[in-house]
Amino acid sequence: xxxxxxxxxxxxxxxxGTIIAxxxxxxxxxxxxxxAEKGGAxxxxxxxxxIERLIEKEGSTDNILGVGxxxxxxxxxxxxxxxxxxxxxxxxxxxxxxxxxxxxxxAVGANDATVAALAEARFGAGRGVRNMxxxxxxxxxxxxxxMDHKLFTGxxxxxxxxxxxxVETNGLQCNCGLKGCVERYSSATGHVTLxxxxxxxxxxxxxTPFTKFVTEDPDxxxxxxxxxxxEQNDPVALKVHETASDMLGRLVGIxxxxxxxxxxxxxxxxxxxxxxxxxxxxxxxxQNCWPMIWEKCDLVIAELSEDAGVLGAxxxxxxxFEV
Amino acid sequence: xxxxxxxxxxxxxxxxGTIIAxxxxxxxxxxxxxxAEKGGAxxxxxxxxxIERLIEKEGSTDNILGVGxxxxxxxxxxxxxxxxxxxxxxxxxxxxxxxxxxxxxxAVGANDATVAALAEARFGAGRGVRNMxxxxxxxxxxxxxxMDHKLFTGxxxxxxxxxxxxVETNGLQCNCGLKGCVERYSSATGHVTLxxxxxxxxxxxxxTPFTKFVTEDPDxxxxxxxxxxxEQNDPVALKVHETASDMLGRLVGIxxxxxxxxxxxxxxxxxxxxxxxxxxxxxxxxQNCWPMIWEKCDLVIAELSEDAGVLGAxxxxxxxFEV
Numbered sequence: 001x002x003x004x005x006x007x008x009x010x011x012x013x014x015x016x017g018t019i020i021a022x023x024x025x026x027x028x029x030x031x032x033x034x035x036a037e038k039g040g041a042x043x044x045x046x047x048x049x050x051i052e053r054l055i056e057k058e059g060s061t062d063n064i065l066g067v068g069x070x071x072x073x074x075x076x077x078x079x080x081x082x083x084x085x086x087x088x089x090x091x092x093x094x095x096x097x098x099x100x101x102x103x104x105x106x107a108v109g110a111n112d113a114t115v116a117a118l119a120e121a122r123f124g125a126g127r128g129v130r131n132m133x134x135x136x137x138x139x140x141x142x143x144x145x146x147m148d149h150k151l152f153t154g155x156x157x158x159x160x161x162x163x164x165x166x167v168e169t170n171g172l173q174c175n176c177g178l179k180g181c182v183e184r185y186s187s188a189t190g191h192v193t194l195x196x197x198x199x200x201x202x203x204x205x206x207x208t209p210f211t212k213f214v215t216e217d218p219d220x221x222x223x224x225x226x227x228x229x230x231e232q233n234d235p236v237a238l239k240v241h242e243t244a245s246d247m248l249g250r251l252v253g254i255x256x257x258x259x260x261x262x263x264x265x266x267x268x269x270x271x272x273x274x275x276x277x278x279x280x281x282x283x284x285x286x287q288n289c290w291p292m293i294w295e296k297c298d299l300v301i302a303e304l305s306e307d308a309g310v311l312g313a314x315x316x317x318x319x320x321f322e323v
Numbered sequence: 324x325x326x327x328x329x330x331x332x333x334x335x336x337x338x339x340g341t342i343i344a345x346x347x348x349x350x351x352x353x354x355x356x357x358x359a360e361k362g363g364a365x366x367x368x369x370x371x372x373x374i375e376r377l378i379e380k381e382g383s384t385d386n387i388l389g390v391g392x393x394x395x396x397x398x399x400x401x402x403x404x405x406x407x408x409x410x411x412x413x414x415x416x417x418x419x420x421x422x423x424x425x426x427x428x429x430a431v432g433a434n435d436a437t438v439a440a441l442a443e444a445r446f447g448a449g450r451g452v453r454n455m456x457x458x459x460x461x462x463x464x465x466x467x468x469x470m471d472h473k474l475f476t477g478x479x480x481x482x483x484x485x486x487x488x489x490v491e492t493n494g495l496q497c498n499c500g501l502k503g504c505v506e507r508y509s510s511a512t513g514h515v516t517l518x519x520x521x522x523x524x525x526x527x528x529x530x531t532p533f534t535k536f537v538t539e540d541p542d543x544x545x546x547x548x549x550x551x552x553x554e555q556n557d558p559v560a561l562k563v564h565e566t567a568s569d570m571l572g573r574l575v576g577i578x579x580x581x582x583x584x585x586x587x588x589x590x591x592x593x594x595x596x597x598x599x600x601x602x603x604x605x606x607x608x609x610q611n612c613w614p615m616i617w618e619k620c621d622l623v624i625a626e627l628s629e630d631a632g633v634l635g636a637x638x639x640x641x642x643x644f645e646v
Contacts, residue, residue, distance in 0.1 A: 083615065130478050152470060154583035155453050158616050161580040166573065166611060169492040176613065250489065257484040258581060260477035288489060290499065292406065293481050
């Protein structure tokens with residue numbers, strides 16, 4: 001029998017769900033509000049409601065192998081959420097038991113960045129690649145590790161906290177308490193921080209179109225607007241790009257010396273700027289690891305975007321429960 | 324039938340070989356000179372001779388599952404040695420073919436630090452541990468990664484180059500071309516470098532027993548002698564200890580955020596100083612990764628010493644060829 005899986009992607013604003021075949025083809029894509037502000041118990045109710053809607057659209061659970069869930073934070077082996085400080089009351093939620101009770105379906109969960117890595121490995125820029133790492137460059141930096149074609153999440157589901165690897169001695173203070181974490185520089189948020197810092201440091205007689213834009217409209221500075229000025233060779237925007245790429249290159253170097261992966265994939269909003277990112281990050285990465293390891297590693301842009309979460313969540317189900 | 328394996332440990336001076344049971348019990352331990360100075364072809368001849376002697380002692384190859392070899396450098400999937408710059412003519416050697424031709428035995432090889440990690444996982448401080456990393460603190464720093472109870476060597480056998488992870492921005496120049504590699508500070512060689520540097524920087528009126536020892540007998544400074552002065556609370560020796568531990572703690576923090584391992588094991592000559600090393604490195608590691616990941620990770624001293632190489636080499640054979 002051709003089984004399918006339910007994939008759920010838990011975001012701060014929306015819950016997304018789909019039913020996917022092993023090939024990655026999805027059907028019945030459905031979105032409902034997460035209602036994170038109502039607390040963890042309501043979020044779990046909403047997840048159950050989303051699963052119910054998907055099953056209604058499918059007609060039955062006969063061909064459903066199980067439910068996969070990508071969530072902020074970590075998921076322990078027994079399905080308990082840890083971390084996820086941004087979702088009030090979500091930590092401590094037991095993910096698997098209510099799904100088994102209500103639908104008689106097995107469930108498997110993992111950190112959302114980890115789940116996205118599995119999606120790229122199965123259906124995206126990592127297809128057929130044995131050892132790969134996905135770095136999701138968004139508000140923060142998330143990491144997902146696929147080794148020997150399988151997701152590696154560590155014993156407690158906490159592996160891949162690559163955004164909080166320190167790349168600069170006594171660097172910028174991070175929310176996590178450490179200093180010099182790569183996500184302070186190379187995430188979308190990091191780009192904005194660097195842009196404001198470098199603009200503030202630019203002398204009055206060296207202002208550029210970019211510094212004027214940042215000064216006049218600081219709330220509209222984003223990684224995307226920064227790269228519009230990078231394309232115009234604005235020197236201050238270029239400095240943001242070089243600094244952020246240097247720091248990310250250091251992380252890529254550390255990843256190379258650690259895993260010697262076949263491929264490192266950059267995803268998330270920042271990666272939408274494309275080749276200029278991989279080219280410059282690659283230049284710095286080569287200065288931060290063994291040349292013979294770097295030679296064997298590709299650095300590429302992710303292929304999946306918004307759908308990575310639900311696809312990866314579904315793919316986890318096949319890995320976990322297919323016999 | 325109870326199979327055994329041949330384990331070979333290739334060192335710069337000696338070749339060691341043994342026959343081991345799956346339980347880790349060894350027999351017929353044999354040492355012959357490596358004769359590295361005679362070139363790679365002679366080293367390979369010596370390995371074949373060592374295997375022959377072990378088979379003679381055993382009486383036959385009937386119960387021998389295969390041959391495992393730990394070597395400096397890397398071993399690709401087809402058994403070709405790469406790296407290993409310190410052994411002239413060894414790079415490019417094909418390890419597996421001559422063993423199959425001469426003895427009709429399968430062979431499997433890996434980097435020596437990697438092999439030692441498997442030995443700790445099976446027979447030493449990592450017994451029963453699902454995810455663990457061994458850091459071998461010797462002349463340099465080698466890394467070995469055991470995940471889900473299996474050795475992880477990467478697609479090209481090059482994973483685990485943890486000694487060349489950069490832990491200090493614009494730090495000390497390393498032989499590898501990078502700056503600030505952890506092995507420049509926290510290996511036995513790194514300890515000696517720091518000792519000489521800190522002694523040279525100590526003003527004349529602040530000399531200590533340790534600075535006098537280093538000045539009078541610089542050739543006899545070693546990690547071991549440094550820790551003799553650390554035990555006497557010599558302030559300059561303590562500064563070496565704190566600096567080396569800080570740098571190693573940064574690496575341990577990076578390893579934690581990456582793998583969230585159950586256990587990190589410190590081996591090699593430096594680790595013989597024991598608890599003072601794990602205590603101080605642990606203090607710094609806690610400042611370099613997520614607290615909830617660090618809480619779940621043990622930092623301990625290796626249990627096997629000189630025998631780790633042959634035992635791990637033999638253990639690889641069971642993992643690779645046992646059906």
